[in-house]
Amino acid sequence: MLSFRAMCVVLLVLHAGAVSASPNEERVGTFMAEEKRVTRLDVPANDKVALLAAAYAAVRSDLRFPDAAKEQDDGDLALLYRAADVASFYTSDRRYALDMLALATELQRRNLLTARQQRDTYLALVASRAYAPAKAWRERTRLTGIREADYELRTGVDERRSVELKLTEHGVEAVPFDVPPGPFVLVVTHPLCHFSQYAQDFIERNPALRNALQGHIKWVAVQQREPDMQAFRDWNDGHASIQIGQIYDISAWPIERQWETPVFYFFKDGRIVANIVGWPREGRAKELFAAMALAGFEGVESMR
Structure with missing residues (x-):
C-alpha cells in the first residue's frame, strides 16, 4: 500500500499531465517569446518582420x-x-488580419469577443487594405466609438506597383508612383510625428533648400492601424507645400520598412544612394546636405 507521501506524488504527477500545455499553447508561447527576442534585435525592421x-x-x-x-x-x-x-500589427499582412477576422468571428459567436478585439480586428483589416471585410465587420458587430475608414477609393489599385493613397477634393485616390530620374527624396513620415515636424520646419525656413527640393521630394506615411485619413486631411489643409500621402502597401515600394520617422531616402536616377533616420530637435543639416550632394542636387553649398 502506498504511503501518504507517495500518493501525493502520484496525484501531483497526474495533475501535471492533466494540465499540460496544448499544442497551440506551446506554439503561441514560442511565438510570443520570439516576438520579444526579435523586437530587441539590432537589425533592420525588414529583417524583424x-x-x-x-x-x-x-x-x-x-x-x-x-x-x-x-x-x-x-x-x-x-x-x-x-x-x-x-x-x-508588425507586418500589416492581409493574411494575418483575415486570421484575426476568422478567430474574432468565432469569439463573437461564442459571446467571448471583447471590445478591444472588436476594434483591433477592424483596424488590422483597414491597415492591410482588406476594405470590404473591414466594412462588413464594422456593420455586423455594430462597431462604434471609432471613425469609419475611407473604403471607397476613386481609382483601382494595381497591387504589384508602388501605390500612394492620395487625398483629393473628391476623395481618396490610389495613385501609382515611380521614382523619377535624377535627384529625388522620399520621406517616410506621419502628420503627428513631431520629429518630422522639426525637419519640415527646417526645410521651410531655408528658401534655397525648399526651392531645390520642390518637385523632387515626396512625403508619405506607411500603412498602420488608424481608422481613416483625418490626420492627413488636417495636416494637408494647413501645409500646402508639404502634402503627405499614405503608402498602400509598403512591400511594393523601393524602400526598407522602418519603425522610426522621419526617414529620408535619397535617390539618384532611381537608386538609393543615402538615407537619414530620424531628425532630432538640433537637426541633421550636415547629413542632409551631404546626402543631397550624393543624389546629384545642384547648389548644395549655397544652402548650408
Whole structure:
C-alpha cells in the first residue's frame, strides 16, 4: 500500500499531465517569446518582420481558417487570436488580419469577443487594405466609438506597383508612383510625428533648400492601424507645400520598412544612394546636405 507521501506524488504527477500545455499553447508561447527576442534585435525592421512572419507561420502551419477557428476550445481561440494580432500589427499582412477576422468571428459567436478585439480586428483589416471585410465587420458587430475608414477609393489599385493613397477634393485616390530620374527624396513620415515636424520646419525656413527640393521630394506615411485619413486631411489643409500621402502597401515600394520617422531616402536616377533616420530637435543639416550632394542636387553649398 502506498504511503501518504507517495500518493501525493502520484496525484501531483497526474495533475501535471492533466494540465499540460496544448499544442497551440506551446506554439503561441514560442511565438510570443520570439516576438520579444526579435523586437530587441539590432537589425533592420525588414529583417524583424521576416523573422516574425516565419515565427507566425509555425503557429498557423496546419490551421486552415476560417474552419480552424471553430475547432478550438475557448482558451486556444483566444491564444491564437493574440498571436494573429501581434503578427498583423508588425507586418500589416492581409493574411494575418483575415486570421484575426476568422478567430474574432468565432469569439463573437461564442459571446467571448471583447471590445478591444472588436476594434483591433477592424483596424488590422483597414491597415492591410482588406476594405470590404473591414466594412462588413464594422456593420455586423455594430462597431462604434471609432471613425469609419475611407473604403471607397476613386481609382483601382494595381497591387504589384508602388501605390500612394492620395487625398483629393473628391476623395481618396490610389495613385501609382515611380521614382523619377535624377535627384529625388522620399520621406517616410506621419502628420503627428513631431520629429518630422522639426525637419519640415527646417526645410521651410531655408528658401534655397525648399526651392531645390520642390518637385523632387515626396512625403508619405506607411500603412498602420488608424481608422481613416483625418490626420492627413488636417495636416494637408494647413501645409500646402508639404502634402503627405499614405503608402498602400509598403512591400511594393523601393524602400526598407522602418519603425522610426522621419526617414529620408535619397535617390539618384532611381537608386538609393543615402538615407537619414530620424531628425532630432538640433537637426541633421550636415547629413542632409551631404546626402543631397550624393543624389546629384545642384547648389548644395549655397544652402548650408
